[in-house]
Amino acid sequence: MTLTTPAPAPVPSSSHHRRGCGDAAPAIRQHWGTPVAFATLDPAGLLTPSAARISAEGPAMETVPPGEMIADLDAVAAQFHLSFDELVAAHHPDLAPPISGVAIEVHIWRHGHHLPPAAHPADLIAWWVLHSAPTPAPSDSGAIALADPRTGSPFAPLPGRPWGRHLLIRPIPGAHVAVPGWLTTSVTPLAPGQHVLVAVASTIR
Numbered sequence: 699m700t701l702t703t704p705a706p707a708p709v710p711s712s713s714h715h716r717r718g719c720g721d722a723a724p725a726i727r728q729h730w731g732t733p734v735a736f737a738t739l740d741p742a743g744l745l746t747p748s749a750a751r752i753s754a755e756g757p758a759m760e761t762v763p764p765g766e767m768i769a770d771l772d773a774v775a776a777q778f779h780l781s782f783d784e785l786v787a788a789h790h791p792d793l794a795p796p797i798s799g800v801a802i803e804v805h806i807w808r809h810g811h812h813l814p815p816a817a818h819p820a821d822l823i824a825w826w827v828l829h830s831a832p833t834p835a836p837s838d839s840g841a842i843a844l845a846d847p848r849t850g851s852p853f854a855p856l857p858g859r860p861w862g863r864h865l866l867i868r869p870i871p872g873a874h875v876a877v878p879g880w881l882t883t884s885v886t887p888l889a890p891g892q893h894v895l896v897a898v899a900s901t902i903r
Contacts, residue, residue, distance in 0.1 A: 724781045726788045729865055730846040733788035735781045735876040741828045744770045749829050754893045758810035767804050778899040781876040782822050799902040807894040812887040817880050820900035824876035829895035830869045839889040842867040845882040869894040
């Protein structure tokens, strides 16, 4: 199930009107010459009791209704909008068209889940790790891997050639990243006993 939201009114980054999110303003950094939005957003107070009851038992990848796991969907949607707006502001207008809405899915990833590298059809895409347990022995287990597919990636090992080098976002609760959809993204295989609850958002024109 996908939650589709229109562009919301501005929401303050920290006040009694927000249940969580910590410092809601993402930092924009350049990777391979491409703007990427990073933030650590505390999901405490945004989740339902069902989120704490997720176990490592179940299908390798499960899509669940957003309302089953997220108690404050408006706050989560507003955060994704904010991150996308910051990313758009850092882009040339032709690379990031105006956003009319955001589609949000909530996934549970478990042992056996992985995704091969692929671009996304949306202009912008973002992930927010809402819950993860336990900490796996391989530090990159379940990580979101980002790569630049442009020509030049075969020369990535050479000094000064960053294209093709993966940027790993480890599945630590609160980890949040937003990127252009044309970047190649993948998910590294999850270790046995590991599970991750993640909200995935994409833009709608």
